[in-house]
Amino acid sequence: MKKMLIVSAAAALLVSGSAFADLALAKKSGCLACHSIEKKIVGPAWKDVAARYKGDAGAKAALVAKVKKGGKGNWTKVTHGAPMPPYSPRVSDANIEKLVDFVLSL
Numbered sequence: 001m002k003k004m005l006i007v008s009a010a011a012a013l014l015v016s017g018s019a020f021a022d023l024a025l026a027k028k029s030g031c032l033a034c035h036s037i038e039k040k041i042v043g044p045a046w047k048d049v050a051a052r053y054k055g056d057a058g059a060k061a062a063l064v065a066k067v068k069k070g071g072k073g074n075w076t077k078v079t080h081g082a083p084m085p086p087y088s089p090r091v092s093d094a095n096i097e098k099l100v101d102f103v104l105s106l
């Protein structure tokens with residue numbers, strides 16, 4: 001147990017302060033039930049999302065709208081058609097923007 005605490009503290013130090021806060025927000029908002037950074041869970045891995053929209057100037061607005069209203073169809077091959085649930089107004093607009101910025105930064 002003590003060893004585990006040391007390992008997770010070390011891992012926390014490796015992640016920059018801001019990314020750590022963003023991950024905590026993602027956890028608090030319930031996103032991590034279906035997403036992880038590296039691996040598909042129910043939704044696509046957030047690294048794959050970042051790679052797909054790299055260099056796409058319209059991506060941020062589109063993804064903010066998607067997280068607010070939910071939807072499906074962009075990742076059917078990965079998710080077999082599972083939908084992304086709507087998060088507005090459960091999560092504030094400001095926090096949804098923060099989460100999308102974080103995902104796109106990965």
Ligand code: HEC
Pocket residue numbers: 026029030031032033034035042043044049063066067071072073074075076079081082083084085087091099100103
């Ligand atoms: C119940 C499971 C579930 C939860 C909880 C969930 N997602 Fe998703 N998410 C999905 C699925 C499934 C998709 C793929 C949708 C598609 O095919 O268009 C997705 C897609 C996405 C995408 C990519 C959208 C696109 O159109 O390319 C982003 C960004 C995203 N989720 C962010 C979030 C954030 C932020 C949260 C928390 C506020 C969250 N998700 C919570 C299941 C979930």
